[in-house]
Amino acid sequence: xxxxxxxxxxxxxxxxxxxxxxxxxxxxxxxxxxxxxxxxxxxxxxxxxxxxxxxxxxxxxxxxxxxxxxxxxxxxxxxxxxxxxxxxxxxxxxxxxxxxxxxxxxxxxxxxxxxxxxxxxxxxxxxxxxxxxxxxxxxxxxxxxxxxxxxxxxxxxxxxxxxxxxxxxxxxxxxxxxxxxxxxxxxxxxxxxxxxxxxxxxxxxxxxxxxxxxxxxxxxxxxxxxxxxxxxxxxxxxxxxxxxxxxxxxxxxxxx
Amino acid sequence: xxxxxxxxxxxxxxxxxxxxxxxxxxxxxxxxxxxxxxxxxxxxxxxxxxxxxxxxxxxxxxxxxxxxxxxxxxxxxxxxxxxxxxxxxxxxxxxxxxxxxxxxxxxxxxxxxxxxxxxxxxxxxxxxxxxxxxxxxxxxxxxxxxxxxxxxxxxxxxxxxxxxxxxxxxxxxxxxxxxxxxxxxxxxxxxxxxxxxxxxxxxxxxxxxxxxxxxxxxxxxxxxxxxxxxxxxxxxxxxxxxxxxxxxxxxxxxxxxxxxxxxxxxxxxxxxxxxxxxxxxxxxxxxxxxxxxxxxxxxxxxxxxxxxxxxxxxxxxxxxxxxxxxxxxxxxxxxxxxxxxxxxxxxxxxxxxxxxxxxxxxxxxxxxxxxxxxxxxxxxxxxxxxxxxxxxxxxxxxxxxxxxxxxxxxxxxxxxxxxxxxxxxxxxxxxxxxxxxxxxxxxxxxxxxxxxxxxxxxxxxxxxxxxxxxxxxxxxxxxxxxxxxxxxxxxxxxxxxxxxxxxxxxxxxxxxxxxxxxxxxxx
Numbered sequence: 001x002x003x004x005x006x007x008x009x010x011x012x013x014x015x016x017x018x019x020x021x022x023x024x025x026x027x028x029x030x031x032x033x034x035x036x037x038x039x040x041x042x043x044x045x046x047x048x049x050x051x052x053x054x055x056x057x058x059x060x061x062x063x064x065x066x067x068x069x070x071x072x073x074x075x076x077x078x079x080x081x082x083x084x085x086x087x088x089x090x091x092x093x094x095x096x097x098x099x100x101x102x103x104x105x106x107x108x109x110x111x112x113x114x115x116x117x118x119x120x121x122x123x124x125x126x127x128x129x130x131x132x133x134x135x136x137x138x139x140x141x142x143x144x145x146x147x148x149x150x151x152x153x154x155x156x157x158x159x160x161x162x163x164x165x166x167x168x169x170x171x172x173x174x175x176x177x178x179x180x181x182x183x184x185x186x187x188x189x190x191x192x193x194x195x196x197x198x199x200x201x202x203x204x205x206x207x208x209x210x211x212x213x214x215x216x217x218x219x220x221x222x223x224x225x226x227x228x229x230x231x232x233x234x235x236x237x238x239x240x241x242x243x244x245x246x247x248x249x250x251x252x253x254x255x256x
Numbered sequence: 257x258x259x260x261x262x263x264x265x266x267x268x269x270x271x272x273x274x275x276x277x278x279x280x281x282x283x284x285x286x287x288x289x290x291x292x293x294x295x296x297x298x299x300x301x302x303x304x305x306x307x308x309x310x311x312x313x314x315x316x317x318x319x320x321x322x323x324x325x326x327x328x329x330x331x332x333x334x335x336x337x338x339x340x341x342x343x344x345x346x347x348x349x350x351x352x353x354x355x356x357x358x359x360x361x362x363x364x365x366x367x368x369x370x371x372x373x374x375x376x377x378x379x380x381x382x383x384x385x386x387x388x389x390x391x392x393x394x395x396x397x398x399x400x401x402x403x404x405x406x407x408x409x410x411x412x413x414x415x416x417x418x419x420x421x422x423x424x425x426x427x428x429x430x431x432x433x434x435x436x437x438x439x440x441x442x443x444x445x446x447x448x449x450x451x452x453x454x455x456x457x458x459x460x461x462x463x464x465x466x467x468x469x470x471x472x473x474x475x476x477x478x479x480x481x482x483x484x485x486x487x488x489x490x491x492x493x494x495x496x497x498x499x500x501x502x503x504x505x506x507x508x509x510x511x512x513x514x515x516x517x518x519x520x521x522x523x524x525x526x527x528x529x530x531x532x533x534x535x536x537x538x539x540x541x542x543x544x545x546x547x548x549x550x551x552x553x554x555x556x557x558x559x560x561x562x563x564x565x566x567x568x569x570x571x572x573x574x575x576x577x578x579x580x581x582x583x584x585x586x587x588x589x590x591x592x593x594x595x596x597x598x599x600x601x602x603x604x605x606x607x608x609x610x611x612x613x614x615x616x617x618x619x620x621x622x623x624x625x626x627x628x629x630x631x632x633x634x635x636x637x638x639x640x641x642x643x644x645x646x647x648x649x650x651x652x653x654x655x656x657x658x659x660x661x662x663x664x665x666x667x668x669x670x671x672x673x674x675x676x677x678x679x680x681x682x683x684x685x686x687x688x689x690x691x692x693x694x695x696x697x698x699x700x701x702x703x704x705x706x707x708x709x710x711x712x713x714x715x716x717x718x719x720x721x722x723x724x725x726x727x728x729x730x731x732x733x734x735x736x737x738x739x740x741x742x743x744x745x746x747x748x749x750x751x752x753x754x755x756x757x758x759x760x761x762x763x764x765x766x767x768x769x770x771x772x773x774x775x776x777x778x779x
Binding site (some may be wrong): 064065066089092093095096097099101103104105106107116117120121123147148162165166168169 | 378380674687
């Protein structure tokens, strides 16, 4: 039995990768994030769960500035997110993101989807970028689809391409925004397996998901959010067997 | 379901195979009539009332065309309709332009076909070449128009020979580029583009900016060749070619044109920056393009083919030239305006909106008149531009505003997630626009865009108002002739309408085909 660590900033002996201090986010009058304090250690896998509208997605979208936080500090690998476009670009290069709806570029082949950023942002040569892309496709186990267009692939394959695309810039952190929510049940496993491999290779990951099996098996810590606040944090064993907060118990009873 | 791509010199259009329609039912004529004309009592009533009216109108029209129509005004003035007042002793230029251009267009189509085929091979799908039937269903109206000209209104063999040569060379260009090995694709592109450019230079001569278009046509070839250079050669070639290019630019500055020289030096400096960044291939490309500019300029001076002044162009030839030039120019301007309208910089946004609203706010005819007559008053100077140039400018600026609005619709249709995916991978906003948003937006607006181009094509008939004898206005010349004064007016009008219809209809059919092939609406 692990200790209850209700403090989301407790990363034990790990080095810090991501640090959020008193982060607020408003959409008009609606406060989506309320004084969020959280730390993610290097090579740590943090799974964020919670009811819809609780601010999970907003949280990770603030980390790479797809949403701009209104107050507080966000530091990724020593770089603080500011309005300076260079800082933003720096952080985006170090974080890969995978979306619920894949967001692959439908007019480009799988290979071109993956090599676009390495070629245009990192200025790698075409052959070099394609070599890396092919090895990433091997890693997500669909090298034979390299020349197809996203529309020709199944949902699971598309999401694996999206993971390969995010990995192409050799990020230090991977952000997953409900990566399996738009998939048919039989395709969820292939995507989760890919993510599991990634975690085993030591990638730092923040995963917003409803897949409790994944959380239990892969997460180092589980963060439960509701109404823009972090309600409870803990190791998976603690979290699923012995939740402390009423709100957490209610949520778990509804979904398990 | 197949996705497609627009962009890159090697693959301007990656096209899906033509989707097959549902198998059509085979009906006997009797069944067809029952099913379509007498299926209910309402239908029967409508058929009984409108059937005879339709038949009567068709009968009257056919009678007019084949029996009562007096086609002598067209028959004896066919050349006038085609090339207007163009000097007769310079006719060979138009004839050779059409023939050379056919070869170029054939080559471009063949190259497109071949690159689609090569791409298919990579994706492992079956490639179904576009069949003659598909081309026929797109272009039958133009073929019909040409046949009417040849069979109905031609007595000599010259036109037959010309059209024959066009067909033969067009097919030859198509076949050559279709069967050329993949490695020579850049050569096919450049050769086809060069033929089209040269075909215009047969009329306009090799002076002025002719060298520029020629170099533009050579870009795919230069780029393709450089892409194959080994790293060690590129390391030496980059500084050498850029250096030589700079020398040529300085020579141009001293000997001929200050503007060209200065622009050349700026391009050379960009090349040097590329060399310093270690981008040797692109640096070599820039250098070679500059060298090609110098070589072509000198070569064209040596050839010294003098052109025919714009002001001599008229007839259908003028109509087509103005339509094509305005279309090609209005498209990029319209795209830039659409992007400007969404810019985050207020100055650019306001200027774009002001431009668009200004040009959409008044009829084209006012801009034509302004371009032709008032500009001199405003600027208090003799306009250095020819009347035709000013007409093209007016139509271009006018159409660009409409194209901007069409493209804006396409830009708005691209899902927000596409931009977010680009941002998340570190791409800058301009890169996202260029590589992600624009290709998808343009594909989505093809039908509306072609509609605008058809409208532009028909709008060229307004050129008559500023005393340019385009296809429609040639009628006035015909009816000014002693023999045809006040005679055969309906016939010449019908003939001109038929001509416009033949091309506009083909454009419309081609856009429908493109729409299907690009998979618009089957995302």
